[in-house]
Amino acid sequence: MDFYTIFFIIGAIIVGGAVAYYVYSFMKSDDQPSFDFHPSVKSPQKTGAERRQHPRIDINWPVSIETPEGTIDAEVKNISIGGAFIGCKKPFPIGQVFSLTITGPDNEPVIATAEVVWSNENFPEDKVVNRGMGVRFIKMSERHLQIVRQLIPKE
DSSP states (O other): OOHHHHHHHHHHHHHHHHHHHHHHHHHTSTTSOOTTOOTTSOOTTOOSOOOOSSOOEEEEEEEEEEETTEEEEEEEEEEOSSEEEEEOSSOOOTTOEEEEEEEOTTSOEEEEEEEEEEEOTTSOGGGOSSOEEEEEEEEEOHHHHHHHHHHSOOO
């Protein structure tokens, strides 16, 4: 082997190790999925302060997601005034922005624009308890925000 081949192999090992370390640390944070992630259960190995700013509640409400390819029906599994976990068969990639309409128990729609902040789209099927994505609400009317606020118990 010549010098450049050896240099390339060593560089690839270093970069690969750095990427693996970053991905592992990223996947173990509380707002990101881990292989044993379940959205309604806090991780028992949690370290550090809670990163979520708002309390959330578990729900099972239908949601319609608008995409350029059409409407996708899914289910909101938990929600806070800051975001939600959406259970769906084909989660979107991180960073995707979309409009959604959540149908609550009184059939009053909650309309918002959301951004995907984590997704288990690329996890193997046998490693996922609930296929879906975590979203952050980036636009919501005051009326719809008030509907969500009324759901959350006061601390």
